[in-house]
Amino acid sequence: MTEQEPPKLLLVDDEPGLREAVEAYLEDEGFIVEVASNAQQGWELMQQETPMLVITDIMMPEVNGYQFLEQLRSDPRFKSLPVIFLTAKGMTADRIKGYETGCDAYLSKPFDPDELVAIVKNLLSRRETSHEGDSEDHSELSAISQQIAEIKTLLGQQGQSKTTPSPIKIDLTPREQSILNLVAEGLMNKEIARRLDTSVRNVEKYVSRLFSKTGTNSRTELVRFALQHGLTE
The missing domain is CATH 3.40.50.2300 (Response regulator)
Known part of the structure; x- marks a missing residue:
């Protein structure tokens, strides 16, 4: 090494x-x-x-x-x-x-030169942490995008890509619908927040609501449910 x-x-x-x-x-x-x-x-x-x-x-x-x-x-x-x-x-x-x-x-x-060195090290550490976080986000995004693509392919092979909506009606607000559509595209919360010009915390709140309304526990489960029941555009 x-x-x-x-x-x-x-x-x-x-x-x-x-x-x-x-x-x-x-x-x-x-x-x-x-x-x-x-x-x-x-x-x-x-x-x-x-x-x-x-x-x-x-x-x-x-x-x-x-x-x-x-x-x-x-x-x-x-x-x-x-x-x-x-x-x-x-x-x-x-x-x-x-x-x-x-x-x-x-x-x-x-x-004090020692103060300068401390500031330099602190800024470099924060920069490195930020880059690592971006790398992790990119890896997670790639994995989720791949899973979503596999779900869409599977549903298409089963002839379920245009299934009728679930008999259980799910009322989504316009904002929830927008976020669901972007989740189905494979976007992470940070990217969704940027796309909708809102905070990551706000996006997290809406994604949590979507989990609750659909009875799902993960993004891939949410996308699978949404595609099966025609909830995404």
Whole structure:
């Protein structure tokens, strides 16, 4: 088993002394650090290889940190990339502007390097957890989609794809019907919430109602029941 490569970070700061000190400290902590003296150079480095996290100053010539972050967030490749602001601009209004622009953390100079390392590790850990969750969701979605396809095939082979509705009438609200249709497509709660512009918790509530109304206990059981009784569009 190969050893995992250390996380690669990008540090953008126009102060040579601070840039070198932060680079050395982060490398001592086991990170690989690319450095840039301005936003343009930082952007060019990111075209060659995407770092796992960006640390940038705000007060820089030509393109400042706020503008650099806006440029990153406008690019789909870097929209969710963790970004830390290191800056002498420590007023509350500056912090608010930083967070509104899309930074993940804000450290005012002078700062404790140990705090910077803790923030970096925390953001990288959260990013890794998020990616693992997306991977798990994708795997579960694929499994459910496959099961649904098998159910539809089986019902089609049995000539039941257009069976008459169940004699037990099930009254579904328009929202319940919409969610049932999307469940039958194989979508997970997160995708359904995104499609219907609502919260995941709301979707979970409606899926639970559908389980209750149909007497089923899982998504595949729900889809099988819905297809057998003509409940989906």
